[in-house]
Amino acid sequence: xxxxxxxxxxxxxxxxxxxxxxxxxxxxxxxxxxxxxxxxxxxxxxxxxxxxxxxxxxxxxxxxxxxxxxxxxxxxxxxxxxxxxxxxxxxxxxxxxxxxxxxxxxxxxxxxxxxxxxxxxxxxxxxxxxxxxxxxxxxxxxxxxxxxxxxxxxxxxxxxxxxxxxxxxxxxxxxxxxxxxxxxxxxxxxxxxxxxxxxxxxxxxxxxxxxxxxxxxxxxxxxxxxxxxxxxxxxxxxxxxxxxxxxxxxxxxxxxxxxxxxxxxxxxxxxxxxxxxxxxxxxxxxxxxxxxxxxxxxxxxxxxxxxxxxxxxxxxxxxxxxxxxxxxxxxxxxxxxxxxxxxxxxxxxxxxxxxxxxxxxxxxxxxxxxxxxxxxxxxxxxxxxxxxxxxxxxxxxxxxxxxxxxxxxxxxxxxxxxxxxxxxxxxxxxxxxxxxxxxxxxxxxxxxxxxxxxxxxxxxxxxxxxxxxxxxxxxxxxxxxxxxxxxxxxxxxxxxxxxxxxxxxxxxxxxxxxxxxxxxxxxxxxxxxxxxxxxxxxxxxxxxxxxxxxxxxxxxxxxxxxxxxxxxxxxxxxxxxxxxxxxxxxxxxxxxxxxxxxxxxxxxxxxxxxxxxxxxxxxxxxxxxxxxxxxxxxxxxxxxxxxxxxxxxxxxxxxxxxxxxxxxxxxxxxxxxxxxxxxxxxxxxxxxxxxxxxxxxxxxxxxxxxxxxxxxxxxxxxxxxxxxxxxxxxxxxxxxxxxxxxxxxxxxxxxxxxxxxxxxxxxxxxxxxxxxxxxxxxxxxxxxxxxxxxxxxxxxxxxxxxxxxxxxxxxxxxxxxxxxxxxxxxxxxxxxxxxxxxxxxxxxxxxxxxxxxxxxxxxxxxxxxxxxxxxxxxxxxxxxxxxxxxx
RNA sequence: GCCGGAGUGGCGGAAUGGCAGACGCGAUGGACUCAAAAUCCAUUGUCCUCACGGGCGUGUGGGUUCGACUCCCUCCUCCGGCACCA
Numbered sequence: 001x002x003x004x005x006x007x008x009x010x011x012x013x014x015x016x017x018x019x020x021x022x023x024x025x026x027x028x029x030x031x032x033x034x035x036x037x038x039x040x041x042x043x044x045x046x047x048x049x050x051x052x053x054x055x056x057x058x059x060x061x062x063x064x065x066x067x068x069x070x071x072x073x074x075x076x077x078x079x080x081x082x083x084x085x086x087x088x089x090x091x092x093x094x095x096x097x098x099x100x101x102x103x104x105x106x107x108x109x110x111x112x113x114x115x116x117x118x119x120x121x122x123x124x125x126x127x128x129x130x131x132x133x134x135x136x137x138x139x140x141x142x143x144x145x146x147x148x149x150x151x152x153x154x155x156x157x158x159x160x161x162x163x164x165x166x167x168x169x170x171x172x173x174x175x176x177x178x179x180x181x182x183x184x185x186x187x188x189x190x191x192x193x194x195x196x197x198x199x200x201x202x203x204x205x206x207x208x209x210x211x212x213x214x215x216x217x218x219x220x221x222x223x224x225x226x227x228x229x230x231x232x233x234x235x236x237x238x239x240x241x242x243x244x245x246x247x248x249x250x251x252x253x254x255x256x257x258x259x260x261x262x263x264x265x266x267x268x269x270x271x272x273x274x275x276x277x278x279x280x281x282x283x284x285x286x287x288x289x290x291x292x293x294x295x296x297x298x299x300x301x302x303x304x305x306x307x308x309x310x311x312x313x314x315x316x317x318x319x320x321x322x323x324x325x326x327x328x329x330x331x332x333x334x335x336x337x338x339x340x341x342x343x344x345x346x347x348x349x350x351x352x353x354x355x356x357x358x359x360x361x362x363x364x365x366x367x368x369x370x371x372x373x374x375x376x377x378x379x380x381x382x383x384x385x386x387x388x389x390x391x392x393x394x395x396x397x398x399x400x401x402x403x404x405x406x407x408x409x410x411x412x413x414x415x416x417x418x419x420x421x422x423x424x425x426x427x428x429x430x431x432x433x434x435x436x437x438x439x440x441x442x443x444x445x446x447x448x449x450x451x452x453x454x455x456x457x458x459x460x461x462x463x464x465x466x467x468x469x470x471x472x473x474x475x476x477x478x479x480x481x482x483x484x485x486x487x488x489x490x491x492x493x494x495x496x497x498x499x500x501x502x503x504x505x506x507x508x509x510x511x512x513x514x515x516x517x518x519x520x521x522x523x524x525x526x527x528x529x530x531x532x533x534x535x536x537x538x539x540x541x542x543x544x545x546x547x548x549x550x551x552x553x554x555x556x557x558x559x560x561x562x563x564x565x566x567x568x569x570x571x572x573x574x575x576x577x578x579x580x581x582x583x584x585x586x587x588x589x590x591x592x593x594x595x596x597x598x599x600x601x602x603x604x605x606x607x608x609x610x611x612x613x614x615x616x617x618x619x620x621x622x623x624x625x626x627x628x629x630x631x632x633x634x635x636x637x638x639x640x641x642x643x644x645x646x647x648x649x650x651x652x653x654x655x656x657x658x659x660x661x662x663x664x665x666x667x668x669x670x671x672x673x674x675x676x677x678x679x680x681x682x683x684x685x686x687x688x689x690x691x692x693x694x695x696x697x698x699x700x701x702x703x704x705x706x707x708x709x710x711x712x713x714x715x716x717x718x719x720x721x722x723x724x725x726x727x728x729x730x731x732x733x734x735x736x737x738x739x740x741x742x743x744x745x746x747x748x749x750x751x752x753x754x755x756x757x758x759x760x761x762x763x764x765x766x767x768x769x770x771x772x773x774x775x776x777x778x779x780x781x782x783x784x785x786x787x788x789x790x791x792x793x794x795x796x797x798x799x800x801x802x803x804x805x806x807x808x809x810x811x812x813x814x815x816x817x818x819x820x821x822x823x824x825x826x827x828x829x830x831x832x833x834x835x836x837x838x839x840x841x842x843x844x845x846x847x848x849x850x851x852x853x854x855x856x857x858x859x860x861x862x863x864x865x866x867x868x869x870x871x872x873x874x875x876x877x878x879x880x881x882x883x884x885x886x887x
Numbered sequence: 888g889c890c891g892g893a894g895u896g897g898c899g900g901a902a903u904g905g906c907a908g909a910c911g912c913g914a915u916g917g918a919c920u921c922a923a924a925a926u927c928c929a930u931u932g933u934c935c936u937c938a939c940g941g942g943c944g945u946g947u948g949g950g951u952u953c954g955a956c957u958c959c960c961u962c963c964u965c966c967g968g969c970a971c972c973a
């Protein structure tokens with residue numbers, strides 16, 4: 001059957017691209033400019049591809065093809081983020097090894113992606129579950145373990161440099177825990193003590209902290225993985241409980257992560273999400289003395305962003321978990337104890353749903369350092385242990401929460417900020433002043449009359465001078481909980497010694513392979529599944545002192561070394577995705593995670609374009625930036641930020657405008673679309689739907705629309721026997737239209753405006769349809785412009801027209817350039833406005849000057865009618881655009 | 888509550904201070920056909936008008952400008968994120 005037949009051509013060209021290695025990247029060709037265009041690699045789920053995947057992937061594929069055509073050396077890889085919970089849960093349910101399901105899913109995903117004709121260089125495919133890959137994930141973990149953050153330099157440095165500073169006395173050795181050894185001398189510390197000390201500095205460390213334990217999943221989760229008190233995966237309730245876990249000190253990089261954002265070409269909303277998550281607040285720490293010493297406590301330090309309201313602090317509140325709450329006044333002890341129990345019993349979810357204030361008086365008092373007033377100390381769960389110091393000064397006149405609490409428990413309220421311009425006695429009325437607004441300080445002897453910003457500065461300076469407070473910056477960002485009680489993840493390259501400390505395995509011991517387990521189910525306790533690998537857990541190691549830090553080598557000779565236990569937790573899914581964009585550059589390199597010369601060329605200014613879902617805003621995208629900065633500090637990568645430009649593709653909704661879901665029955669399967677309309681129609685429609693970053697509904701009629709467009713193009717180029725029907729010469733108006741298209745399509749692709757680029761192609765094709773047709777060279781030029789969008793179609797049509805003269809692939813033709821002279825019409829019709837309203841149009845030469853254009857306008861009958869004989873008092877002329885006459 | 892984004896025909900959307908609604912979908916009428924599908928042609932913001940033509944029109948109200956979908960302010964609605972973070 002003649003006509004455009006997608007089924008007949010797509011597989012054919014896909015096979016040719018693969019066999020001729022048309023899209024293979026030469027990583028060593030550094031003479032040309034590079035372009036790195038990256039997709040967020042998929043988690044190969046059992047469901048296969050959904051229509052959201054090809055959206056972003058088509059966008060990047062268009063860019064990759066366009067950039068290649070423009071002479072760039074393009075990196076466009078794909079891989080698999082294949083560790084993770086769903087694979088493991090599926091495996092448990094169906095009693096198959098996750099390795100098997102993962103392999104199966106990967107094969108399915110690869111087939112589906114290849115059926116869409118993406119121009120990936122499949123020779124650089126990575127799989128995070130492959131030991132050849134995760135060997136380097138573990139290697140980077142060792143770098144984190146071997147790095148400490150130097151606050152003064154704001155930089156991660158090797159641990160041995162820290163030890164050096166301790167040894168030389170350049171940095172005093174702090175008191176850690178209840179250590180009794182002599183202070184100030186590194187060599188007098190025992191190896192155990194040395195390791196304990198260093199653990200306080202490493203970017204990867206173990207700590208006993210309250211964590212998000214999810215009984216439903218049998219694992220702990222990072223803060224970023226908990227949404228409204230439930231697990232992001234599966235939606236199971238999450239509870240807080242203290243557990244010893246691996247943490248990554250991402251908080252050390254809070255300021256760098258924040259500061260780096262401004263230079264990134266990311267959407268404002270995404271940057272704002274990261275800013276909010278990092279949550280920087282400037283303020284002051286203020287120390288209040290207790291009126292009576294209680295337990296170990298003689299004073300209480302709070303953090304406030306409003307030190308200017310100190311004179312209005314009428315009470316203090318500590319979190320229920322604050323250790324001062326364990327030493328209340330004896331007569332209040334029972335009540336405080338009871339409240340602590342109550343607070344501990346409330347889940348995060350309950351606390352979020354019910355924010356009414358509860359609390360108990362400790363019976364203790366503090367002295368407000370600015371006015372020496374004695375104020376009561378309360379316990380309440382509206383103060384969080386995890387932020388600031390876990391204690392606040394309450395200023396009920398100017399804080400909504402404190403106000404609610406004070407009202408409920410009858411605590412005094414003193415106004416210390418007056419609305420701006422309304423200061424002074426009698427002038428201030430609290431009712432017309434929103435609680436947390438800025439204004440003018442009142443009732444505050446040190447700062448009366450000052451506007452809030454100045455008041456903050458001044459009182460902070462006074463506090464510092466009097467040694468009762470200091471300027472402080474606080475972040476909401478918490479350290480990253482990095483261990484999971486799962487089987488299907490990267491093992492940690494760490495062993496635990498009998499003294500309770502841990503030691504890194506030597507790099508030469510990598511990869512630490514996941515042990516083969518028949519039974520990899522969760523244990524039902526907090527013990528990770530790897531605890532079932534009895535033969536694997538217990539090892540003997542030789543611990544080497546490298547002049548400060550230690551590494552362990554497995555002793556397999558038997559009998560030697562000291563006994564040790566392997567770390568049994570595994571890394572979270574994010575570990576593998578933190579750095580995959582680096583491994584793509586040379587995935588077969590067995591000596592480096594990436595060789596420096598390769599890294600420098602491809603990543604010197606970061607990934608040029610990264611497209612993916614917004615769901616990773618504070619997860620992958622934050623974690624990755626953190627790792628990259630550490631690698632940068634350690635001299636292992638050459639840029640400070642990994643992803644220079646990032647775009648989030650918008651969600652594709654079902655045809656009914658609702659989110660696609662099985663239960664709604666509105667899910668569109670890309671396989672069906674390809675079977676029916678072909679991969680090119682799928683690609684084109686997903687790009688034609690609307691702006692890439694916008695949420696938009698699917699439309700089957702819309703797919704048919706682009707399918708019809710391709711049919712029309714075919715009929716413009718081929719006769720009823722599919723033979724080319726080329727004219728000997730392309731008419732001038734078609735030629736002009738073609739050059740307009742080249743210009744517009746190029747500009748639109750550059751700004752990722754694919755829908756308008758397609759519209760321009762449709763317009764051009766309509767023009768051809770209305771005319772006598774087009775000659776072969778111009779037809780090929782048009783197909784070249786179409787190729788990034790509909791590569792199979794363009795390839796087939798190109799080969800039919802070019803015949804024996806054709807290159808292997810149309811993608812090897814350079815991007816056409818346009819002739820600017822052709823874009824200009826000799827005469828242009830410009831609008832004429834009278835008093836800003838469009839009244840007529842006149843034809844003038846395209847280069848007409850003001851006098852000519854205005855004269856033409858004035859001569860126009862329609863214009864004269866509206867001028868009504870009056871002489872315009874103002875004439876506005878925009879060359880080649882318009883004339884406006886004002887009377 | 889706070890932060891970010893967006894409001895344009897029946898629908899998806901276009902227009903980077905200069906002719907609002909490109910392109911596509913849908914709809915209506917017509918051609919082809921025994922008929923249908925496919926295809927092709929025409930019309931398609933709205934109101935007034937037989938028509939020529941004109942009025943109105945980009946969520947609301949104001950402002951800047953010769954000129955505003957576009958810039959500024961007010962309010963409304965929707966979407967997304969965060970949320971007792973002191």
